[in-house]
Amino acid sequence: MDARSTCPIACTLDLIGDRWTLLIIRDMMFFKKQRFEEFLDSPESISTNILSDRLRKLEELNLIEKQPYSTHSRRMDYQLTEKGNSLRPVLRSMIKWGLANLPETSIRVN
């Protein structure tokens, strides 16, 4: 994808500026989810086609990596790379802003 500018905010938004990508990263980062079915199970009800698309893009961007669940399975485990994990301060800043400014939000424990 061609960059719109050299602005670090614009370029970051080109990678994660959509309604779904950071939710997958959230699930890996804070809820330790690793499998396709686990992401589907989140309360926002992501669709399978969007989930497949975003997982593929995240892997292309080297933000996540996948590996076979076991030698006897074609199922995949997805995990954050170091680069993916380095998004933690971005997610934390959104958690803090959301909790402070959006009264309907709360921290969920599951």
Added chain:
Amino acid sequence: MDARSTCPIACTLDLIGDRWTLLIIRDMMFFKKQRFEEFLDSPESISTNILSDRLRKLEELNLIEKQPYSTHSRRMDYQLTEKGNSLRPVLRSMIKWGLANLPETSIRVN
């Protein structure tokens, strides 16, 4: 808009999780832009219809406010509200991540 969940990340993304909204906020926050034409002039070349749409939504969300440029003009000045300004840590975290992880990015001074 119905919330997808009570997650503060999901709810924040419902407001600012698109490719353009935070660029308008960036222009106000870091480049002191206030007018429609100034936003159009940014390097990402936002279109007039997307800009109009996002300004309207940002105003509805109470993240920005507008006022007439002067008593003799129908032109509007747009400014961040306190709530809009409180997004500063979110933008800062993206600047930091982008600069650290996306080699094509740099800080522009204009």
